[in-house]
Structures are given as C-alpha cells and as structure tokens.
Amino acid sequence: MITRLLRQEGWQVNFKRIYRIWKREGLKVPVKKVKKRRLGDRSGAIGRRRAERPNHVWSVDFIFDRTVNGRSLKVLSLIDEFTRECIALEVNRKFTGDDLVTLLVDLFAIRGRPQFIRSDNGPEFISKQVRDFLDLIDVGTSYIEPGSP
Incomplete structure (x- = not known):
C-alpha cells in the first residue's frame, strides 16, 4: 500500500x-x-438472539483435554447465557447424541427448559436423536460457526 x-x-x-x-x-x-455476514435465517439469526432472561438461551460446547497417559477427555460444558451460570460440566471419554439427550432430560426436570440451545454444528449436537428430542419438547436450536465464541 x-x-x-x-x-x-x-x-x-x-x-x-x-x-x-x-x-x-x-x-x-x-x-x-x-x-462478517450474518449467520442463520432471519428468524434464527445469531446476532439478534441475545439472552433476555434466565433460561432463555443455553450454550453447550466441548472442551478437550488429555490425561497423563495421553488418553483424551471430553468435557461437556453447558451455561445459561443470561446469568453466565454453569449449568452442567460432564466429563467422559466420549459423548453421543443419546448421552446429550439424557443429560438434557435431567436438566430440564431440575431447571425447566430453555427457549433456545446454542451450539456449534458438531456431530453430537446435530444428531437425529438430539434434533428429534428438541423438536418434541419445542426447544429451538441456534448453530454457530465452530470455533466462534
């Protein structure tokens, strides 16, 4: 220049x-x-869906770590975006869509259901079991680009 x-x-x-x-x-x-172009359609645009109250939008993502002997660990973290409260931290070697559904059922029984769940488009989050379960109980999904905050 x-x-x-x-x-x-x-x-x-x-x-x-x-x-x-x-x-x-x-x-x-x-x-x-x-x-950056806006993600999602007009009704589900990420930029517009900000948490307005507790239990409005929950965010779920994985954190990866390794043990001393080199085996991998997955930590599923789930937070309430409005209160910034950590709702769940689950540690396991692997997670499937069924594991996520089981965890969500327990959390919905304890805390009530959110209006939306925000996640990236990882295989656990977009699996048929998770999508069918969230559609059944009328919880919306909001997907972000992987690696986005």
Missing part, C-alpha cells in the same frame, strides 16, 4: 526495499476488518 502511494507521488521505489524499511522502523499496516 505504501509502495503504491509512493509510486503515485512519482517516486521510483522497490516493494522489497519499502518493506524492509517499514519492518526496521517497527511500523505496522492496519488490518482491514472483514465484514
């Missing part, structure tokens, strides 16, 4: 020389922000 501006001013400069000078002086080029 600087090379282009200098050339427009009439200077005869080499890109590599400008780059070396720029780096030596410790200057940084500002990074352009990329406009």
Whole structure:
C-alpha cells in the first residue's frame, strides 16, 4: 500500500526495499476488518438472539483435554447465557447424541427448559436423536460457526 502511494507521488521505489524499511522502523499496516455476514435465517439469526432472561438461551460446547497417559477427555460444558451460570460440566471419554439427550432430560426436570440451545454444528449436537428430542419438547436450536465464541 505504501509502495503504491509512493509510486503515485512519482517516486521510483522497490516493494522489497519499502518493506524492509517499514519492518526496521517497527511500523505496522492496519488490518482491514472483514465484514462478517450474518449467520442463520432471519428468524434464527445469531446476532439478534441475545439472552433476555434466565433460561432463555443455553450454550453447550466441548472442551478437550488429555490425561497423563495421553488418553483424551471430553468435557461437556453447558451455561445459561443470561446469568453466565454453569449449568452442567460432564466429563467422559466420549459423548453421543443419546448421552446429550439424557443429560438434557435431567436438566430440564431440575431447571425447566430453555427457549433456545446454542451450539456449534458438531456431530453430537446435530444428531437425529438430539434434533428429534428438541423438536418434541419445542426447544429451538441456534448453530454457530465452530470455533466462534
């Protein structure tokens, strides 16, 4: 960008020389922000669905860790987005859609059901058992891009 501006001013400069000078002086080029498109359709857009009260939106995701001997652990964390309260932390070697449904049934009996559950589109969260269960009890889903906060 600087090379282009200098050339427009009439200077005869080499890109590599400008780059070396720029780096030596410790200057940084500002990074352009990329406009992200909104995820989901109009009714289920993630940007619009903010938790308005307790038990409105729950978020569920996995955290991965390893034991001393190298075996993997999966930690399922489920939080209430409004209160930021951790509702459940389940640790296991593997989780299936049936395991998630069993956990949700127990939590719904204790705390009541949320209006929406937000998750990424991992295989446990989009499995047929989980989708059928959430449709049966009328809990909406909101999927995010994997790795998004």
